[in-house]
Amino acid sequence: MRPAVHLAIPVDDLDAARHFYGDVLGLDQGRSSDHWIDWNLHGHQLVTHLVASGVGAVGDSEVEGHRVPIPHFGLLLPADDFHALAQRLRAAATDFIIEPYLRFAGQPAEQWTMFLLDPAGNALEFKAFTDESQVFAR
Template sequence: MRQTNKVFHLAIPCKDLDETVNFYEKLGCQLARRYSDRVTFDFFGDQVVCHLSPENIDKHPTMYPRHFGVTFLDKEEYNQTLELATSQELPFFKKPTVRFEGKREEHMTFFLVDPANNLLEFKYYHDASMAY
């Protein structure tokens, strides 16, 4: 279970700092720092650092095995993020769907793709105990 005195950190490649900042700010993330070779965001309470590394961009991303994102414990926050992504016309990699329908681990999910083809998943479990 998450403890409030810890912040998860993830570093990912990006190909252009300006378009990266534009995407993540439209998603509602706060820009924390910017340098000539990276940008750091408050990504829903955790830290995502996008390192300028155009030679490391996945040209043909797939959802599995590599993606990252947020598991919401509040359905309204999930819905607000989905509405924001839609209204900001952020690119969907996979439109909203329900996985494992009828099972305890049933959850709502959608995937976005950032400008460097990093895949972001957002999901909400109807049974919060399934988040871990």
């Protein structure tokens, strides 16, 4: 088994989480109970746990003129998958915190990125590097 990330996040409505992560993002649902749902996040285990209220961002950080919500999580995707997801999110009338755009253009870490919130207020980032070998470039 290749290494994979396990991430547990709070949600305040499992039906809204099921719609967002299953229908909008297109993730496969795994096991579930009355209090949580497992999701296949491109080979990583994402678990949405029911809590009294969502979390939302606790702050932000400036990156290339944009206010990036902190905390956030997401995926590094191949460029074609990134653009397909951006189209899928637009078709679902998603409100983006940061619309899909090319960040650090012309630099070694050039990447497509976008930020959005799930229904509980968890911030997500999806990105695609122009050159995947530059993910950790300095």
